[in-house]
Amino acid sequence: MNAWLVAAAVLMVAGLGPVLWCVATGPLRRRVAAQNTGTLLVCLVLLLLARGYARPPYTDVALVVALLGPVGTLVYARLLGPEMGDDPQQGPLTKAFAVIASAAVVLPLCVAEGPGRSLVKLLLIGAILVGGNLISSKALAGARPKEADDHG
Amino acid sequence: MADVLIAVALLLVAATATAAVAVRDPARQALVLSVLGLTLTLLFTVLQAPDVALSQLAVGSALTPLLILLSVRKARRRSLDQVRAEKEAEEGGT
């Protein structure tokens, strides 16, 4: 078990544990935000596992999480928007956590990778991940009760 | 030592599955269900089955929540309509 796998295990316990707690309790908006953070953490864990097992094809799984994770959150923001209208908004801490955690995982991976096509792929996954996470946080903050009666 | 990762992933799956049953509202259940999908993805990857992990991810991350939430929306609107229709029928009758 190398350092990458230890980091993955730590991230799973320390990251997904709280995510599970927040997604099962509390106001609806916080639950959706927790699910959003969950997709980010899982993508980072998958990147660490791919490196730890020395299997570059496993990064494809992380790529799919980075692409579809925010889509899932957008689904919740769109269809549960009316229900979470009055819930308290998430502070800037969630967004800051997303950026810092992604940088803290992706940058060491890039350094270990060295220049090449895999480096480009890693940076692409990192960019999609952070961008998607910030956008879905924005969609979540913008979900308002006034859409309650539309059919669209 | 690699078994530690498997044990952690299994515990996460067990905890999330229990939470999915314990939460009662369908819309909130869908949220826990998508986290369950994520933990299952991790479990499959840790067990060296990335093909299965990818299948779980493709279906569980956006498709299943969309299907569940659309069904919930339809069911809720239908019951709302029924309540409204009954109320109007009562008012018309008296």
Added chain:
Amino acid sequence: MNRRLRMWVLLLGLAGTAALLVAAAFRLPAFGTGFHPYGDRAVHEALARQTANTVAAVNFDQRAFDTLGEETILFAAVLGTVVLLRQARDERHVEPAPADVAAPVRRYALVLLPVTLVAGLYIVAHGQLTPGGGFQGGVVAATALHLLYIAVDYRALERIRPLGLFEVGDAAGEAAYLVIGVAGLLAGSSYLANTILPHGTFNTLSSGGTVPLLNAAIGMEVACAVVVLLARFLDQAVEIEGEGANEGENEGEGERT
């Protein structure tokens, strides 16, 4: 059968299943050892046919007939959904209202749509090399299209989704799998045998004989099936209303449906 008797029957069934499972678990080889009789043979066969991803070789070569069954299950399930969720006589069609989505979210979705679509096609095309294949890639590609509903509105999705074409694509994907199977039969070996095409060079896009072709057929079938399935759900949730709705406007609705 009263409730008590039913519980006893259930208990009997559960106890039997549990006993069989426990008995089977004791006969399994120990977890994490190097003894893999099935795995070794599967890997050997996969390498003999130049297929880098053994799982793809098992799904689309060694056990391709099983995959035909799975594909048919999805096909039949979607067909059943289409029949069940059609617009009934006492339901009417309403125009979907435009949705109010924040501009950055909309822009991001429009950028992400082609990226996700390409990622889906990439996963289908590399099924014989890396994790993934027709099913996974097809679902990703179909999800990409629905970004238009999620982040723009339903009318935008309807504009780029000629449903008839997707229904034909669903059937064509299913048919292509059957035809490739028959091609093996015509070439003088058995149904779905991987002998009609050269196996190519190991770890290149064109390797694996019929595996990439079957992957493409499955990818097309799954992507179209998911689009058709979601279209039915979306129609029901967005466009179709029961008779009880908006009592006052309902006079003469027979002509409108």
